[in-house]
Amino acid sequence: KQEVTQIPAALSVPEGENLVLNCSFTDSAIYNLQWFRQDPGKGLTSLLLIQSSQREQTSGRLNASLDKSSGRSTLYIAASQPGDSATYLCAVNSGYSTLTFGKGTMLLVSP
């Protein structure tokens, strides 16, 4: 059974800092991995999708890496802004057409 862990559970940083969110998974036989953002009480917004054959994906100030053999992914956010404040969720698709989520990292960026 796939298990996904996200560290840290919460993070508070001043505006402008670069930061790294971590995601680990127990079964390396994955199809792909997707990072989402969730604002309080809202749905999920997809940030980046990494296929199992890829090492990283970039979108603007976001960069996600994947090391399938070690069961890890990181989401790097450059030059953080208050608008980045949200919960970030890592989800693994193990090829059974379902996503397994971590509990998320709650990020607060203060002005």
Place this chain on the structure above:
Amino acid sequence: DAGVTQSPTHLIKTRGQQVTLRCSPKSGHDTVSWYQQALGQGPQFIFQYYEEEERQRGNFPDRFSGHQFPNYSSELNVNALLLGDSALYLCASSLRQGYYGYTFGSGTRLTVV
């Protein structure tokens, strides 16, 4: 291009009642999955529909059932509601097996009193 649309956005029900939630997938997607998200937790997989059939099911009781229509839209039904069913219910659409990733709706907040 409309994304995933869910209705209603909020719902309050009494214990023992039944509820139906609705989802319209993103244009071009043929698969709909439902997730339950309790406060402070990650979403938990309920089930997935493809070609109008339930293809995968998570660890949820039979009180949770669903349906997919020929236009790919879907319903989630929950019978005999319990207080513990209070959660955010998320619908996600994808192409078969999610190779191109999943698109989520804004969710339905269900409160059982």
